[in-house]
Amino acid sequence: MTTMSLRIALLGLLAAKGPSSGYDLAKLFEHSLNHVWNAGHTQIYPELVKMTADGLVSVGSEGPRGRKTYTITDDGTALLRGWLADHEPSIAVRSEMALQAFLLPLLDKAAAIAVVGRIKALYVAKLAGMTCQVPAVEASPFGRHALRLGVAQAEATIAWADETLAALTAS
Amino acid sequence: MTTMSLRIALLGLLAAKGPSSGYDLAKLFEHSLNHVWNAGHTQIYPELVKMTADGLVSVGSEGPRGRKTYTITDDGTALLRGWLADHEPSIAVRSEMALQAFLLPLLDKAAAIAVVGRIKALYVAKLAGMTCQVPAVEASPFGRHALRLGVAQAEATIAWADETLAALTAS
DNA sequence: GAGCGCATGTAAGCTGTTACATGATTCT
DNA sequence: AGAATCATGTAACAGCTTACATGCGCTC
Numbered sequence A, B: 001m002t003t004m005s006l007r008i009a010l011l012g013l014l015a016a017k018g019p020s021s022g023y024d025l026a027k028l029f030e031h032s033l034n035h036v037w038n039a040g041h042t043q044i045y046p047e048l049v050k051m052t053a054d055g056l057v058s059v060g061s062e063g064p065r066g067r068k069t070y071t072i073t074d075d076g077t078a079l080l081r082g083w084l085a086d087h088e089p090s091i092a093v094r095s096e097m098a099l100q101a102f103l104l105p106l107l108d109k110a111a112a113i114a115v116v117g118r119i120k121a122l123y124v125a126k127l128a129g130m131t132c133q134v135p136a137v138e139a140s141p142f143g144r145h146a147l148r149l150g151v152a153q154a155e156a157t158i159a160w161a162d163e164t165l166a167a168l169t170a171s
Numbered sequence C: 001g002a003g004c005g006c007a008t009g010t011a012a013g014c015t016g017t018t019a020c021a022t023g024a025t026t027c028t
Numbered sequence D: 001a002g003a004a005t006c007a008t009g010t011a012a013c014a015g016c017t018t019a020c021a022t023g024c025g026c027t028c
Helices: A005-017 A022-031 A041-053 A074-086 A096-102 A109-131 A134-139 A144-170 B005-017 B022-031 B041-053 B074-086 B096-102 B109-131 B134-139 B144-170
Strands: A057-059 A070-072 B057-059 B069-072
Touching: A005 A022, A005 A041, A005 A057, A005 A070, A005 A074, A005 B096, A022 A041, A041 A057, A041 A070, A070 A074, A074 B109, A096 A109, A096 B005, A096 B144, A109 A144, A109 B074, A134 A144, A144 B096, A144 B144, B005 B022, B005 B041, B005 B057, B005 B069, B005 B074, B022 B041, B041 B057, B041 B069, B069 B074, B096 B109, B109 B144, B134 B144
Parallel strands: none
Antiparallel strands: A057 A070, B057 B069
């Protein structure tokens, strides 16, 4: 029942992009993995130390500015592949947006319309951000599937917002 | 930047369903709010104590079996409405499924197909669970919008899985 | 030499999960 | 009487966020 998805994400990035520093990995979280998982450097640095102790990654000698380059080990690769192949992903939801949707009847018509309109705007912007990076992602195999998934879910959310706005304005 | 979504969820249920015990609220999380948020009794009981101290709910005298009935206060109602109307929902994603999708190219064709197939099966089951409770939910205003949102997102995920399976088998 | 980006870390606090623990009431 | 359900809690641990803190190297 171990979750350890941060570990998996870090191992995945090391496998996909090759040896990297904690700083590099933090940047990759911001730019390439942001639709999937997020983590700041304060979480990444200690985790890399633990992963080194567990033999999942190895750390090379320090470069300029104290830079440490981590490389995935065979044990790390095995753990990563095993998790990918065997792990049943959790479908537990914890979404502030869905909570707002659930409680919408507590608001009057105008306020409810405003809330759904804001949700729509948020996802329209998110979708725009994703679609404009499609060309870059299509170049490498990684991230293509995840990006299509993100786009599909954002489109579904926007369609829900439109439908809900129509129902609210009609009532 | 306070999150406090557990508080909001509890206040929302108290507003929607009326005075309830912690036990009732835990059951409601399981049955009515499960597509939206989840929380166990070990999180709910201490939070209700804190919320009582903060004046957001009030607790009546103990009933049978030590049952305590909580009621939302005016302060609680004000906080709830304010959050609903003003809170910009976080769109940060942390999805094990999306992580698996991202890292799919690390697996060989057969393993990747198996992973996507399992994801599809999971969401087909989730969708079935949601659609069969649509009639019950349609009766009361609460949860209708959230349920439609859950259904739309599940359908989008299943469509993504079909598309991805087709692309994988073709390659 | 001033400023920016690179690069690493620690500490406090909040949130959430799992395991443990207890007792009352109702149903069969 | 035994089992299931009702009903409440505590404690330990894991995961994550925010704020704090430091210093190097490059460019203008």
